[in-house]
Amino acid sequence: MKNTLEARHIVKRYGDFRALNDVNIAVPKGSVYGLLGPNGAGKTSLIRIINQITMPDGGDILLNGEPLEPKHISQIGYMPEERGLYKSMKVGEQCIYLAMLKGLSKSEAKAKLEYWFDRLGMQGWWNKKLQELSKGMAQKVQFIVTVMHEPDLLIFDEPFSGFDPVNANLIKDEILQLRDQGATIIFSTHRMESVEEMCDHIALINKSNVVLSGKLSEVKQQFRNREYAVSLITQDNARTLQSIPDLYNAEGIELSGLDNTLDFKIRLPEDITIAQSLNDLTSLGELTHFSEIIPSVNDIFIKTVKQDG
Amino acid sequence: MTFVSPMIFVGVALLVGFLTSLNNDTTRKIAILDDTSIYAPLFEDSERTEYIILENNNLQVAIDASKTADYYGLIHISENKNQLGEVTLYSDDSPSLGFINEIEDKISKKATEDRLVARGINLETIKESKITTDLKLQSYTGVQTSKANGWIKMAFGGGAGYLLMMFIIIYGNMVMRSVIEEKTNRIIEIIISSIKPIYLMIGKITGTSLAGITQFIIWVILGGILFTVASTFLGPEAVQSPGNEMAMSQLENMDKMQLIINDIMQLPLLKLVICFFIYFIGGYFLYAAIYTAIGAAVDNETDTQQFMLPVILPLILSIYVGFFSVMDNPHGTVAVIFSYIPLTSPIVMLMRIPFGEIAYWEIGLSMLLLYVSIFGVAWFAAKIYRVGILMYGKKVNWKELYKWLKY
Incomplete structure (x- = not known):
């Protein structure tokens, strides 16, 4: 061009x-x-x-x-x-x-x-x-x-x-x-x-x-780092949370919606495939949402400027 | 304002003239107590003064009477065995010098004549023997001038120099304000993304100087017309300030008027006018460049104060040098040196021109120095301007300006 x-x-x-x-x-x-x-x-x-x-x-x-x-x-x-x-x-x-x-x-x-x-x-x-x-x-x-x-x-x-x-x-x-x-x-x-x-x-x-x-x-x-947004409907939220594997780096956990949906964010390590994580998650409850979090310009900006010192 | 201000000037002059003539319309009443009875008839009523002769009064009664009647004053001429004793003027006002002279002249003339007659001298003989000398002024080449020549030269030279200073200050400030306006408006960034700062600066200065010249021409033409009209309608004394009455009465002689007109015609008028324009443009460009740099360096008009001194100082200095050194000796060292220094030369040289034959090479050299220095000053000013117009919120001092020169 x-x-x-x-x-x-x-x-x-x-x-x-x-x-x-x-x-x-x-x-x-x-x-x-x-x-x-x-x-x-x-x-x-x-x-x-x-x-x-x-x-x-x-x-x-x-x-x-x-x-x-x-x-x-x-x-x-x-x-x-x-x-x-x-x-x-x-x-x-x-x-x-x-x-x-x-x-x-x-x-x-x-x-x-x-x-x-x-x-x-x-x-x-x-x-x-x-x-x-x-x-x-x-x-x-x-x-x-x-x-x-x-x-x-x-x-x-x-x-x-x-x-x-x-x-x-x-x-x-x-x-x-x-x-x-x-x-x-x-x-x-x-x-x-x-x-x-x-x-x-x-x-x-x-x-x-x-x-x-x-x-x-x-x-x-370049800035995408395998972060996904997940929504799960489970019988027992407390038990579910404990059973999410540590390596998924779950964070930002919130309850929302009519069905007490559990919303959170995971970051997948390099050696775990999406299919594998989906398997794990569906075993915990009904998976209603799974999408990649694309980094926003705002995140990129803040991250880069911070890194640059 | 371009057209209105000269009218306001003339209007104010007319108003003052009119008010002065109103002021003089009231007649002054003055009482005279003449113990000798010789001098009282000398005082004849004039247009503005009425004399009342008090008879057979003693002084205190006369003073009281004058006071009650609200007379301007009382003249008491005391007797001393048929000889003139003392003459006293009683008045609460301070009489003018002219009035005092008039009384003194009248009485001493009569007293002198009476004494001459008493000693057997024929007054006619004296009158016939009297000879007055009138000193004629003439240059080596035979050109006649009037005694007021020096004053005329001062009026023309000083007037031109003073006018130049006023125009530089007024229009220099105008340029400076417009630079500050563009800077604080922030439109400057848009404009200089279209044209180079130096062009903007030159354009601004040129435009304002043309406005100045236009204004000047309008002033001269309009002022000239209005003054002519005014003096025809009201007579010369209405336009003159009252203080000049004495001078004017001496000049009433037509021959003398003729000489004065000759004097004016003999001034290098054309040279003066041409030089005025050349020095105006040169001097204006020089100072305007400095004004522009100052405008660019500051964020608002109040901050300009600290930089104004170097602008105003040479202007004031040139006026002083003009009125003292040049009037005293137009070819003196001080006058000559200052008529070459670019910051002072426009005013000082303009004031020198009517006073003496200034060689063309002298004027040429002075102009050359002026115009060359414009380029130098403009170059520095442009550097400061270029940096300054994009610099905000910085307290600028001389050191900072020096740094900008190196950017």
Whole structure:
């Protein structure tokens, strides 16, 4: 698959501090790429380098195979985490100005804006000043400013903060639709459920290094550790619990449901097959549920960051 | 505000003029107690002053009477055996110097004449023998100037220098505020993902300087028109401040007016105007670059205070050097040196220009130094700007700024 963006051996120093230390990422075309990491890990530094806001001290960036140059700004759309627009400027004028900075002509910008205003239900906002809008409304304007020049690469830093659930969903759908139309999306967030929902690739940055990257399904594969969720209906719960073999590492035991179902989690050692464990479990009672627990992004994140120290 | 502020300026000047003329409309009543009976007739009623001659009163009665009648004052001329004794003005107000001079002149002139006559000297003879000298000022090349020449030069040079300082401060602050606004709004990140910070900075400074020049031109044109209109309607004295009455009365002579106009025409006006624009743009760019760096370094306007001193100090210094050293000797060492230092040269050189023949190479060198230093300062400012606009929540000091230069 072709990569929209490749960052190779990126190094960024601020004085004595290394914000990025030999960072490599490859963002495949048409993907939603999750850029994860704890606060201060270096995500924003990397995003700023991709946006040519700051220059790396080492390494290079390729956009669609070409070394990144100032002319590429029109192919990138960026929504920073800290949102900001001119407060006392009218919405329409402001959007046109920012679109023209990205290389659109005035008439193109106007046409695009009308389309987006219509689409997001913002008719009548044209002559309003930004300070008259609510935070959520301003966020919508910010979103349009980011996407209206139809860039190949869209970078969203915490795109859903400040939106109510309805509007967050609306924006999520818009982002996915942009992907379907061929845009590549880099998505930096701390909200793991939205990563789970939207991203197909991730990279985890911790302490200036990429500690984990790749296709989300492959990363999960790597972190899967034979954990299963089990539900059993038994005659005597206390006796059953005692008879679960120790080697299954049962934990998180709870009672639930109308039939006093016993819910718990097991982790199978390497030498025990699923069939074998099923045999053992059915002998204890009526097995109503048995499924693999796929590690969540949240778990992966916490585990990796903790391991990294 | 672009159009309104010059109107407000002229409006205030007119208002002051109008109020002053209102103030002068009330006639002053002054009582005269003349023990000699010789001098009282000298005091003739004028437009603003009415004299009341009190007769056959003793001093205390006269004082009481004046006080009860609420007169402005009482002039008492005491007698001393047919000779002039003392003249006293009783008043609760402080009379103006002009008024005092007027009384003294009237009485001493009459007394002198009377004494001359008493000694058998014909007054006509004296009048006929009187010769007045009027010193004419002329340059070696034969150009005539008026005595007010020095003042005119100071007005033009000082005015230009002062205006330049005001514009640098006003528009420099404007640039700084706009940098802080973009930074605190966080829109800066969006903009500099589209254009290089250096372009944003240059664009910002250029835009504001053009706004400044436009404003200046509007001021000059509008102010000129309004002042002409105002002076035609109200006469010159209405627009003048009252303190200048004395000076004006001396200049009422048409020949002298003509000389003053000649003086103004002989000033290197075109040179002054052209230099004003060149120095304005240069000086403005230099200071605006510094203002931009300051704006980028801080998070809000209150934090700018600690960095303002190095901006304001050279500006104030140039005004002082201009008003003291340049007026004293436009070719003196101090004046010359300060008209080469880029931070002070715009103001000091502008003030030197009306005062003396400044060689073109001198102006050229001063401008060259100014414009070269703009590049140097802008380079440093751009470095601070580039780092500063993305730096939040950090208390910045000089040491920190120095570190940014190395990023």
